[in-house]
Amino acid sequence: MTRKILLLSVSAGAGHVRAAEAIRASAALSGEALEVRHLDVMDYVPAGFRKLYADTYLKLVAKLPALWGYLYQSSHEAKPDSTTEKIRRSVERLSTRPLRKEIAAFAPDAIVCTHFLPAEMLDRMLRQGDLACPVWVQVTDFDLHRMWVHEHMRGYFAANEEVAFRMRAAGIPATNIHVTGIPIMPVFGEMLERQICAAEYGLDPARTTVLLMGGGAGMGSLDTVAQSLLQIGGDFQLIVLAGRNVAALEALQTLAAQHPGRLVALGFTDKVERLMSCADLVITKPGGLSTSECLAKGLPMILNAPIPGQEERNADYLLEQGVALKACDAVTLEYRVRLLLENPAKLADMRNKARALGRPDAGKQVLKTVLGQ
Structure with missing residues (x-):
């Protein structure tokens, strides 16, 4: 029946x-x-x-x-x-x-x-x-x-x-x-090959990769954030997801043309798990679903400007568990990214803790x- x-x-x-x-x-x-x-x-x-x-x-x-x-x-x-x-x-x-x-x-x-x-x-x-x-x-x-x-x-x-x-x-x-x-x-529970996923988006699987997500609506000044991050020294590549925000995507694509080989700009996608498989660090709003996906993939997070209410509560939990840092503004975000890129041991510790929390x-x-x- x-x-x-x-x-x-x-x-x-x-x-x-x-x-x-x-x-x-x-x-x-x-x-x-x-x-x-x-x-x-x-x-x-x-x-x-x-x-x-x-x-x-x-x-x-x-x-x-x-x-x-x-x-x-x-x-x-x-x-x-x-x-x-x-x-x-x-x-x-x-x-x-x-x-x-x-x-x-x-x-x-x-x-x-x-x-x-x-x-x-x-x-x-x-x-x-x-x-x-x-x-x-x-x-x-x-x-x-x-x-x-x-x-x-x-x-x-x-x-x-x-x-x-x-x-x-x-x-x-x-x-x-x-x-x-x-x-x-x-699919977020599947073990996906980083090399295969990276090839699908023209990424170098050997390079440190940061994934910046703006949510389904692509909220936030993503092109401004991306521009700031690209000024950071070091050999890393950046993926930015603009969601359904067409204006943000166009601005990001213009920025990508100015930084060949360093920035991949995408709109809404149902293949986030493949992009996460390429990433070493995720910058995201602390929604319950997005952060749960990161935990399942064992990804450290920087929580970007959580809104008061449920996002702040989510952020508090993730910070207490040692799987995330919080950035309240663009200057703090740049500092947090620099800190983690320069401290691979801390990034690895956050990754292990995230994987242990994932469900x-x-x-x-x-x-x-x-x-x-």
Whole structure:
């Protein structure tokens, strides 16, 4: 008998969607008789709500990060029965009626949420007896915000033991908590040949390689950062991923022409694992998914200007574990890169610690738990 699993994410940032896709990819490799469907909640809400929820988030983190940090903390501390929270839940409930119809039509045997919005909506349905199947929640950061916590979930998946501790402190029963890591695509757990991957991008596999990632939206002045890094002495090559930021990619390609053999500029790619296989150091925003991918590949990180809120919490964890350094501005970033390039022993120590923390099979472990194996 084929079992049906529904994955629900929200495209406010790329991480929640990528976590759901990672679970789906693990299901495809499992050999189990499964029908797995992944829905982005934003595809089932009015355009006005989608713009408010997803677009506003991206604008806040890019333009007003301090405000986003304030909202993150204030919403974490808000009482669930406050007037503001009641209004927010009412708006969300009215905006997700098409999604509830889609869930009923698919009739899943289990649901996994990789964002708190669908978890909150389904908690109400479970409480009212409008949903019979179990609902699981995958937290996608190295932190736990209050909005993830709901009473009627079958279980929670935590990135590490500290997040699990926070879950217990929030009232989630210990038996409902599973420390799996954050799901990433299974390919990040594969051992890829550096020489082969480097040849695909015209890179020298013998040279030290730094990978600069701007996220799926390509946020940040990547060409300015790249220009600064290329002024550093030493024989290293630089890969820069601009994501879907066309203007940034064009500026980077112009810069690459001025530095032949030192800079490879790319737009959005689904082959990040192959580029990571060429790298010795990654400069990245500290999103839960991106940093989990780095850990799985055993890559030291420099965390570039984390935004207040979940990125700062992620950064704190990675710094404490000795797998990353943090750069708050361009000057600090240049210093950190110089420090690591001039200290290969420290870079090697960070690499070993990163590899020990990596959980490339997180998606597989989530799936096994949901299936009761």
